Amino acid sequence: MxxxxxxxxxxxxxxxxxxxxxxxxxxxxxxxxxxxxxxxSDGPGGSGGRPPAALLALPADLDAEAVAGGKQPAFEPSDVHLAVGRTVGMDVRVAPLPHGWRLVDGGDTALLRRDADSKQTTCPPNTAGCGHTVRQSWTATAAGSTTLTWRYVDLATCKEAQNPASCRTLASKEVRVTVG
Incomplete structure (x- = not known):
């Protein structure tokens, strides 16, 4: 050229x-x-009906059973970073089993505001053994750090029906939330 x-x-x-x-x-x-x-947005159950800034899901029941039986290592904590006003959501599978995930620590209420839960999936009426997914959400209200904790518990061992901390813990999952 x-x-x-x-x-x-x-x-x-x-x-x-x-x-x-x-x-x-x-x-x-x-x-x-x-x-x-x-x-x-911050999703159903979050502020404003928008999807959460951070969305996680608790491990499947079979994985939690494997941890409880020593066949798999414990669940590592998850880390979430949010700006004030943003939302974190956790999808929790709820099934009619003798074991299940239960929130035992909702974190520091000065940093996170618990929003309304919202069903993500449902079961047809009268369906035996069907579970559904519920999204638990929190909106960040102030800078700082806190931890949300769920336990996979044996529901038959609960000393107090509405207190998952009174049940035998089979596995646990923590989500460390940093706002700021």
């Missing part, structure tokens, strides 16, 4: 301008995506 340029490339000031414009456009697009996801 004559003149030292090839098709598909630019040179000189015009080339730098085009590259700068592309970088600015990509940066603006990325900022827009962060804004959109940052403004994404």
């Amino acid at each position: 004559r003149g030292g340029t090839r098709a598909g490339t630019t040179s000189g000031t015009r080339g730098r301008t085009v590259r700068t414009a592309v970088v600015v456009a990509v940066t603006a697009l990325a900022a827009g995506l962060v804004t959109l996801t940052g403004c994404s």
